[in-house]
Amino acid sequence: MDDLSEFVDQVPLLDHHCHFLIDGKVPNRDDRLAQVSTEADKDYPLADTKNRLAYHGFLALAKEFALDANNPLAAMNDPGYATYNHRIFGHFHFKELLIDTGFVPDDPILDLDQTAELVGIPVKAIYRLETHAEDFMLEHDNFAAWWQAFSNDVKQAKAHGFVGFKSIAAYRVGLHLEPVNVIEAAAGFDTWKHSGEKRLTSKPLIDYMLYHVAPLIIAQDMPLQFHVGYGDADTDMYLGNPLLMRDYLKAFTKKGLKVVLLHCYPYHREAGYLASVFPNLYFDISLLDNLGPSGASRVFNEAVELAPYTRILFASDASTYPEMYGLAARQFKQALVAHFSQLPFVDLAQKKAWINAICWQTSAKLYHQERELRV
Amino acid sequence: MDDLSEFVDQVPLLDHHCHFLIDGKVPNRDDRLAQVSTEADKDYPLADTKNRLAYHGFLALAKEFALDANNPLAAMNDPGYATYNHRIFGHFHFKELLIDTGFVPDDPILDLDQTAELVGIPVKAIYRLETHAEDFMLEHDNFAAWWQAFSNDVKQAKAHGFVGFKSIAAYRVGLHLEPVNVIEAAAGFDTWKHSGEKRLTSKPLIDYMLYHVAPLIIAQDMPLQFHVGYGDADTDMYLGNPLLMRDYLKAFTKKGLKVVLLHCYPYHREAGYLASVFPNLYFDISLLDNLGPSGASRVFNEAVELAPYTRILFASDASTYPEMYGLAARQFKQALVAHFSQLPFVDLAQKKAWINAICWQTSAKLYHQERELRV
């Protein structure tokens, strides 16, 4: 192993976008691992999912770090399961997880404290805007009351311990965000409130929310993540192109809103371009690094054709099982070695500085985690 | 040659999407080969077409398998021409061709039986919806009569010996398919009927047709192919993005409609994503494998970043000359070797199983060709 490989091997990882893990005692770990290795719904044939490489990457990790080499897919009890998790998170030098609590895996999930204990490193929470907006809708009868309660909660997010925000507008209305007046927003609220549905799908209301929380987020100097591109069958990926966000980015990034585009595939080149011309714009290739493992290196190379190396971040978007976090780390670190070992014009010190930036340093600054992440 | 290369070399091919061949006695085979090596119209300069790699790939095959090494581009008479075809189709282990009879090459074409005899393997026919819909329009004066006759024919397609359906909606109205009520559809028919044009270009009518033939196709357990992306200058490739089909896929794939996206380039990543989240969704990279030979390996790698290996199929979309089928096979098999020789996490047996699935097994199941394809 050469010097660069060795460096990448031990570089710490701040996983700035992932989800909860579950308890180790869930049986039928083989099928559950397969389900986690895809964005498909439950009614998608598991046989096809097992014919994707991601599942086999999970299996390979399970075997490599197994407590019982003869039975790597056995359900595990404490404290063995924590040992297994520590092996994987430790091997890849994960130092912190930032958890979007809005997505909740099936099966008994662990809360933030339990997750931290299981994985053996600190975890912090991201505030998912739509989820909280929906909770406040249940408590309020009109737009003004709802907005006051919700925006007040947003203002206190940092004080409440959150380290960033996230929007899943891409899942609900697509990324063509537009300014909306309060009358349209209020009408959107009324329709929603009377629909009997908790799920927020009003385009005027989501647009209004995103345009009006931006100053509140800037005031707390916290980043705002957006789901972009790749996701499950519930997202209209045609409307998940980040180029559609241009008006929003123009309106707020120059005023100091730090925007983080998550996943991005197959629009990672578009995301890299945006990062090269808009200040305060960051992105990652999460979810592709573990669920599309044969493409991780290619997609990373494409993503950084234009982007500064100080604007792309490591993330896994993993949930449920440690193998999903581990495979993201394995494929991402391999992609780093492949890319930087071939890079002309710069010396090894510069390459190491950029690798540090990508893996933890930029995220540490962005989410104000410098103190927590001592490396 | 290693074990994987040897395996790929001899793996059988079921070409699930191609067209008629022509008679061997057509003169000026050099220019005709060049014309077949491009999707450009006749008024496109042949000199530029000869400056594409595809033409040179055809020439290389013609020389390699020539009956007369000193004159590889001579027009050929029977039985020599059959010998020449058998050499090429045999060398690449083609076992069956599924022919879309809707596209008819220039020059004296061979019918299904003649094609089978020429190439030396079985051929089966695909039912192109728009072509048949147009034929029935000529015979009927109103929407109801037309629909009854046409839908009746669709219902009998399997009984009539067809093994699948195809739509070229992408060529006519793009892929943003929407539900349409019968009044709009009938109005579309009337406009069409009175236009004096045989060509079906009414969006309401095409949308109606595709939404209403779906149950009839499901009932026969046959697949429905769609032209997607790459084609000639007559297709608006901006509207050929398969992400636009999301509503249609949601409406029918979970009900059992087997959809096959053809070509897909440059939207092959989008197609791979769709295959990873929708049941019953298949796709190929046909036409790119022979007409863009320097990109076949790259495009294959991109196509399978997310897709199950049991959802991507081999096809050539070839017509006219055996060189076009042969070049697709050559480039596709090379892409398979390049991809699978580098694939981590799985053993050689798994790789061989996936290669079999891609080259013939999945298509054999999909088109009910198991009995015919004994390998």
Added chain:
Amino acid sequence: MDDLSEFVDQVPLLDHHCHFLIDGKVPNRDDRLAQVSTEADKDYPLADTKNRLAYHGFLALAKEFALDANNPLAAMNDPGYATYNHRIFGHFHFKELLIDTGFVPDDPILDLDQTAELVGIPVKAIYRLETHAEDFMLEHDNFAAWWQAFSNDVKQAKAHGFVGFKSIAAYRVGLHLEPVNVIEAAAGFDTWKHSGEKRLTSKPLIDYMLYHVAPLIIAQDMPLQFHVGYGDADTDMYLGNPLLMRDYLKAFTKKGLKVVLLHCYPYHREAGYLASVFPNLYFDISLLDNLGPSGASRVFNEAVELAPYTRILFASDASTYPEMYGLAARQFKQALVAHFSQLPFVDLAQKKAWINAICWQTSAKLYHQERELRV
């Protein structure tokens, strides 16, 4: 170095799309080089720009060709600065620059004659339509007078020494060009004239202009360049997809309008497809070759999957400093070696012919520069 590498190394370059250079006495060359290495605005953090590879590629060139090896970023006086420029333009065998005079770099720029003297090779001018249209608007009060004056100037462009035209419609209204009647165009003019803004942003007027200058450009047998895709934050890259130009291309390329798509990234595959089916359509990957240096080879490979090798051109889109031209040449020539050294089916003579076509010959024919470019 093998035969192919040696050939590419010395092949002449006709840079058919670039801009003015500036005087050598500008201080703070380090920061100015960084600013030139990005499409970002001035308010984008220079620190991030210095974390892009392009900046380091510029630095590497500055060091390699420095007059004073101990101080490669010093401001330079004449005649030393001309020597420095000659070293770079000479090393990469630049033979001519075609300058779009519409974009003007910061700092004291050189005029056409001064630029030619500085770089040591001939330069010619491209007529930017929007810039001239704006100048004529200031002089005329109504649409008819404006159009008469402007179209008259267009007709005389060749006589005035211009060698081609360029449109930046992508920056103003996007590339979905449509036929417009004269009443809408005149209304667009009136709104523009009374707005007090010099900048032309009326979609009807730009569409009208492009549909009506086409015959005037055909009559002079000159090419029309379009900005496509990649540019600064002022362009809406969502609307910069060349597939949107299909109606315009159908209307004019078959009538003899020679269209050149500039940059194209990330739509270079789309551009290559268009070049493969439309006559008279050319394109390049300028701006990516120098501002995205790690991707130049990958993007070139993708661009020529379908395009004839006689339809893709070398260009740098460089301005300001010789390093930007030099890096484009270095990365592009490397991409040529990587691509052609692996190309199957053709011999070395054919590869050399195609490399000549790409680097200078096709441009020389297109811009009628055969006599000027004696190689």
